[in-house]
Amino acid sequence: MNRLVVVSNRVPLPSSGQQAGGLAVALDGLMEKRGGLWFGWSGSISDGPTAALARVESAGAVDYATVDLTQEEHDRYYNNFSNGVLWPLLHTMPELMRFDRRDARVYQDVNSRLAASLQPLLRPSDLIWVHDYHLLLLPAALRARGVKNPIGFFLHIPFASPDVLGAAPEVAGLVRDLLAADLIGFQTDNDMANFAAAAQCLAGAVRVSSSALMVSGRRVRLGVFPVEIEAHAFARMAAEMERAEGCERLRRSLQGQRLILGIDRLDPTKGLIQRLAGYRRLLEKHEDLRRRVTMLQIAPVSRKDVGSYQKLRGTLDHDAGELNADLGEADWVPLRMISRATVRPAVAGYMRLARVGLVTPLRDGMNLVAKEYVAAQNPQDPGVLVLSRFAGAARQMDAALLVNPHDADAMADALDTALRMDLAERQARWRALWAAIEHRSPVIWGRSFVATLLRATDPEARARRT
Numbered sequence: 001m002n003r004l005v006v007v008s009n010r011v012p013l014p015s016s017g018q019q020a021g022g023l024a025v026a027l028d029g030l031m032e033k034r035g036g037l038w039f040g041w042s043g044s045i046s047d048g049p050t051a052a053l054a055r056v057e058s059a060g061a062v063d064y065a066t067v068d069l070t071q072e073e074h075d076r077y078y079n080n081f082s083n084g085v086l087w088p089l090l091h092t093m094p095e096l097m098r099f100d101r102r103d104a105r106v107y108q109d110v111n112s113r114l115a116a117s118l119q120p121l122l123r124p125s126d127l128i129w130v131h132d133y134h135l136l137l138l139p140a141a142l143r144a145r146g147v148k149n150p151i152g153f154f155l156h157i158p159f160a161s162p163d164v165l166g167a168a169p170e171v172a173g174l175v176r177d178l179l180a181a182d183l184i185g186f187q188t189d190n191d192m193a194n195f196a197a198a199a200q201c202l203a204g205a206v207r208v209s210s211s212a213l214m215v216s217g218r219r220v221r222l223g224v225f226p227v228e229i230e231a232h233a234f235a236r237m238a239a240e241m242e243r244a245e246g247c248e249r250l251r252r253s254l255q256g257q258r259l260i261l262g263i264d265r266l267d268p269t270k271g272l273i274q275r276l277a278g279y280r281r282l283l284e285k286h287e288d289l290r291r292r293v294t295m296l297q298i299a300p301v302s303r304k305d306v307g308s309y310q311k312l313r314g315t316l317d318h319d320a321g322e323l324n325a326d327l328g329e330a331d332w333v334p335l336r337m338i339s340r341a342t343v344r345p346a347v348a349g350y351m352r353l354a355r356v357g358l359v360t361p362l363r364d365g366m367n368l369v370a371k372e373y374v375a376a377q378n379p380q381d382p383g384v385l386v387l388s389r390f391a392g393a394a395r396q397m398d399a400a401l402l403v404n405p406h407d408a409d410a411m412a413d414a415l416d417t418a419l420r421m422d423l424a425e426r427q428a429r430w431r432a433l434w435a436a437i438e439h440r441s442p443v444i445w446g447r448s449f450v451a452t453l454l455r456a457t458d459p460e461a462r463a464r465r466t
């Protein structure tokens with residue numbers, strides 16, 4: 001079996017003890033089962049010049065090879081360009097983008113430096129799988145160093161349409177360099193169609209089928225691989241955690257009120273301001289629900305050095321305070337907000353307790369919280385998922401109450417419907433949602449990507465196609 005080399009900006013180093021993000025959660029299981037090399041940023045900033053060679057540590061069958069970033073690289077490559085330009089742009093929020101050519105240059109340099117550190121670790125039969133928007137230039141940077149191995153790339157976030165992309169100078173170069181990969185995977189068919197359109201109009205690619213492009217005589221395979229969760233394991237964790245002390249305390253504190261739960265990183269794409277507006281509208285329209293519901297929003301601070309995130313924190317704190325001050329009573333607080341991270345098992349228990357899971361991003365690649373909320377439910381008495389139609393997950397989960405997160409009235413109506421929904425309808429919707437996730441898993445997802453990469457780069461299969 002070929003060794004799998006995963007490359008991602010963040011690497012879940014066993015020694016770091018940090019909580020894993022969505023990408024790491026998706027890949028952990030596959031790497032544990034299959035073994036291989038995981039390469040990327042160490043999570044540390046080096047004071048002096050960075051070492052050319054990666055540091056390697058091992059755990060089980062996985063070797064983790066990492067390099068540090070300098071402070072300037074962290075500022076310009078990670079904060080400014082990846083999160084200040086590419087993140088809003090690819091989420092179709094170009095108005096939040098802050099473009100500066102110096103950041104673009106450092107982004108390019110870091111991609112090249114990572115390619116240079118990875119190359120000596122590669123073996124001829126390795127399969128390379130690059131992840132996410134931090135590393136769009138890595139496939140071309142590896143090819144420029146003579147790396148011939150199969151290269152797959154998966155984008156965990158959405159891909160915007162070419163006219164939105166045009167807002168960022170130099171974007172054509174990003175699309176062109178990404179096309180050095182053999183397989184490029186997306187969360188939804190919409191993201192794939194946007195990329196195919198961009199590749200044609202910005203990089204001169206020719207579409208030869210619904211899932212293949214030709215670029216400079218090379219065939220590049222495209223594919224849709226929606227990220228999944230380990231639904232059964234999450235369900236077991238939620239059932240167990242429901243009986244844990246922390247969850248019991250939350251239940252007692254609710255005193256019979258119904259819980260509406262939101263779990264998101266504090267991020268402009270998550271629609272948190274709009275969500276509070278929807279909840280506020282619910283309480284204004286339906287006075288009978290006051291004192292009978294409580295909303296808990298867990299929104300751990302993230303990317304705190306990026307301007308738009310700092311601004312959001314201020315606005316959200318303001319709106320949350322105003323909502324409680326305007327609508328709260330001496331003995332009832334409508335909204336509880338937590339900006340610290342909460343560990344996954346505790347979140348699973350809270351999800352099981354919540355009558356409504358409120359997942360309303362303005363745009364999202366997939367959104368695994370939506371899937372986790374469904375998995376966490378008690379099948380006998382399940383809660384209701386209210387889901388933004390702009391989350392990738394909505395394409396697989398149309399038995400949820402789908403809403404437009406920009407429309408506060410629609411959100412209030414969906415919340416009202418969810419809170420009053422009878423048991424039979426809750427169960428029927430939950431069964432349909434569970435059916436959409438129960439037989440899938442991150443390991444199956446990863447294997448299907450790797451199998452497609454192998455097929456796309458198999459010389460015999462290639463010869464048959466030409």
Ligand code: F6P
Nearest residue numbers: 010021022023024132156157303
């Ligand atoms: O794909 C988006 C993503 O990289 C997720 O995997 C992860 O949960 C999140 O963003 C965390 O971002 P950061 O690495 O900037 O903290």
